[in-house]
Amino acid sequence: MSDVLQGFPLTRHQRDTSEGIELSYWLVSAQGAKLVSLPGQEAVLFVRQQDQAAIAQQLQGLNGWRWQSLALKNLLEQPVAALYCRTLASWHTVIERLKASGIAMMEEDIRPADRYLMERFIFAGAAWTEAGAKSRLTPIDIKPVFRVLSLDIETTMKADRILSIALQSEGYERVMMVGSELAPEMGPKKSHPLITYCADEKRLLQQFVAAVQEFDADILIGWNVIGFDLRVLQRRAEALGVRMQLGRDRQVLRVGSYGQNRHYARLAGRVVLDGIDTLKGATWQFERYNLEFVAQALLGRGKAIDSVNDRGQEIQRLFAEDQSAWHTTILKIAVWSAKSLPKPG
Incomplete structure (x- = not known):
């Protein structure tokens, strides 16, 4: 039979x-x-x-x-x-x-x-x-x-440290970030139900791997997700001794490159779709391909935060000076970025 x-x-x-x-x-x-x-x-x-x-x-x-x-x-x-x-x-x-x-x-x-x-x-x-x-x-x-999961990370200006990782899908939102919900600047009553606080970057990566495996997505999407997000995740995981086991077979993520500034990601049982390449493949053309510009052109709205042009500097300043405001800002950026990505039809 x-x-x-x-x-x-x-x-x-x-x-x-x-x-x-x-x-x-x-x-x-x-x-x-x-x-x-x-x-x-x-x-x-x-x-x-x-x-x-x-x-x-x-x-x-x-x-x-x-x-x-x-x-x-x-x-x-x-x-x-x-x-x-x-x-x-x-x-x-x-x-x-x-x-x-x-x-x-x-x-x-x-x-x-x-x-x-x-x-x-x-x-x-x-x-x-x-x-x-x-x-x-x-x-x-x-x-x-398909089970589709959006991914967005925030890093230092040199991308030598990951500060937060956001995941979003229909009916699912989660942000993991380095910090403590009991930090003096925030107080225990200001913690957010969507946020998972991690003691350090290594723990952040471990939490991320566990979240991806638990959600078990068929498709991962993001903006420049292969050329930036997954490359940084792989590099930082190697530096910190974390196995970036994102595939369904729990093998370690492999990100490589070919041609001129073209990248690929190999994950058994999951497809990774980059927002930029997906739109280009559908013949969409834009003056610029940053997420803010494309979202304004397609959706008529941009990031739900101030100082978009100085986003990187603002994130670094808040991380160093105002943990409470940093947590709030990161949450807005992460969830908005994930929701604004084009979804596979």
Whole structure:
């Protein structure tokens, strides 16, 4: 008897195992998110059949690949063959050797985890059928409901210390900040129910990780959230010895960069959407891309605090001189910023 799960493939992953390449997908379903795996897969790329002898020479001594002629042709009407690789390691080696030798390849840039979905016309919903080694995904129509969580951090001017972290979703608001609700400037009666006070920055990061795992979001959104917020969170976590375990598999957050000032974040089971990149991808153009300017243009309103142009300096001054006013200001900034972000539809 086979089990069937219907959901939306949120993130996809691939790795080498003793049984070949394992493809795995986090499906968002009515029962929550679940990780499904497809073992024993192969990676593939395409070449011209006329290059068979040259390819065999270049791949001499390399194991884990096989040749298969196909009844297909490229755009020049030349017969095509497929090179199947048992492991990701051999697939990368094949690509490197053929590229170095100048042998033409086709679709070598498509990841196996992506190709599996493409070849089965899975563009949105998918049904996962578990039947031992014959587990598979098939396309279905589905309208997923995502749990979306907005993220915003406040730091020192040099971003060498995190002062507060705000999280917001429909019916959910939480701000974590360094400080004490019993500070003399505030008094115990002025504490705010939305605020969690942390003794130091390390405790702040630990509280943040726990909050993300507890809320269990499908999508994290923020303004410059990858290029700034997550990069700073990763850097400060490493400096303070905190494991930034934000993925559903509890692996540590990985933020990297490519090209010119472009960044990416890898979180198993969660998608990170940057407000700036999302609007640009939807062809929106603005004179400036700071959140204040875009919010005024789209929503007709800005931050619910004074001295917007001197926001950074004002935050630093209040943190040093007036803890009570600082707490109030941070709360306004954090909640407003989270609510003003464009939400995925």
